[in-house]
Amino acid sequence: MAGDATQFAYLDILLWAVFPYVALLLFFYVTIQRYRRQKFSYSSLSSQFLENKEHFWGMVPFHYGILVVLAGHVVAFLVPRSILWWNGDPLRLWILEVSALAFGLLTLVGLVALLLRRLATGRLKPVTTPMDWILFALLLVQVATGLAVALLHPWGSSWFASTLAPYLWSIVKLNPDLTYITPMPHMVKAHVLGNFLLIALFPFTRLVHVLVIPNMYLWRKTQVVRWYWDRRRIRAAGGPPAAGTRR
Numbered sequence: 001m002a003g004d005a006t007q008f009a010y011l012d013i014l015l016w017a018v019f020p021y022v023a024l025l026l027f028f029y030v031t032i033q034r035y036r037r038q039k040f041s042y043s044s045l046s047s048q049f050l051e052n053k054e055h056f057w058g059m060v061p062f063h064y065g066i067l068v069v070l071a072g073h074v075v076a077f078l079v080p081r082s083i084l085w086w087n088g089d090p091l092r093l094w095i096l097e098v099s100a101l102a103f104g105l106l107t108l109v110g111l112v113a114l115l116l117r118r119l120a121t122g123r124l125k126p127v128t129t130p131m132d133w134i135l136f137a138l139l140l141v142q143v144a145t146g147l148a149v150a151l152l153h154p155w156g157s158s159w160f161a162s163t164l165a166p167y168l169w170s171i172v173k174l175n176p177d178l179t180y181i182t183p184m185p186h187m188v189k190a191h192v193l194g195n196f197l198l199i200a201l202f203p204f205t206r207l208v209h210v211l212v213i214p215n216m217y218l219w220r221k222t223q224v225v226r227w228y229w230d231r232r233r234i235r236a237a238g239g240p241p242a243a244g245t246r247r
Contacts, residue, residue, distance in 0.1 A: 015193060016167075017176040023200035030203035031211070044209040047124050054117040062110025068103040069146070072157070077168055080161035087158045096157050101150050108143045115140065135205045138198055145191040153185055164192070 035042060048055050076083045087093040115136050118124050150156055167180035181192065202208065 012178055012182050015189075016178050016181050019193075020171050020176070020196050023196040026200045027202055031208060034203055034208065035211075042208050042212045043206070045127070045206050047127060050123045050127070051117065051121045054113065054121070058110050058113030058117055060110065061106045062114060065103045065105075065107030065110055069100065069107060072100055072103075073160075076157060076161050077165050080165040083157055083161040087155075087161075093155065093158070097150070097154065100157065101147070104143065104147050104150060108147060111136075111139055111143055131205055134201070135207070138194065138201065142191065142194045142198065145187060145194060149185075149187050149191055152187060164188075 048059075086096065118128055118132075118136070153159075163180050163184070167177060170177035170180070181189070184192075198207075
């Protein structure tokens, strides 16, 4: 029994005190090196031109959902006391919890639609890399475990602010306090561990495009683009018409 306890103690140290720093080191070092050496690879590598209809119905709900969910996590991490104050009123707590669950479901719907699109559209398979499939799998697991936590362990906004936020701040302060994370349910631990894994793999995936958001488009003058070819005929023929051909 003592040996098992010691093994679990070492495993906790490895997962919650060592791996977070490994993930952060990979995130910062590889991200910087990739930008220095492969600057033009900082792109989402959009496949919208290859297929647009299903792309829209997957990408829009996924982005709206994931941005709100991530924003909620960041706010609970930065200002946990404000979250606890907000949750002091039962009605406000219900509003926050239901909203978070709704946007989590929206994220899942969008992600599943994007995954099915990749599987069903033949033109997308040649441009989908093994790392893309790994990323899809990790994101799917993260969203699923996040929803499972919301359903099985409710009032997550409160216990995140009171328990996980102090643990994450202890990581930032270079003094990991495992007493916050080790008693948590296994589903919560799986979700937290998946987040660190995503951080570690972040610089190796197309997710790096979020670091170079083209903010200049917010104030740039609107550009009008006109298409002078018959798009249906181009797609049917497999290429653009010869020079001088009218639409």
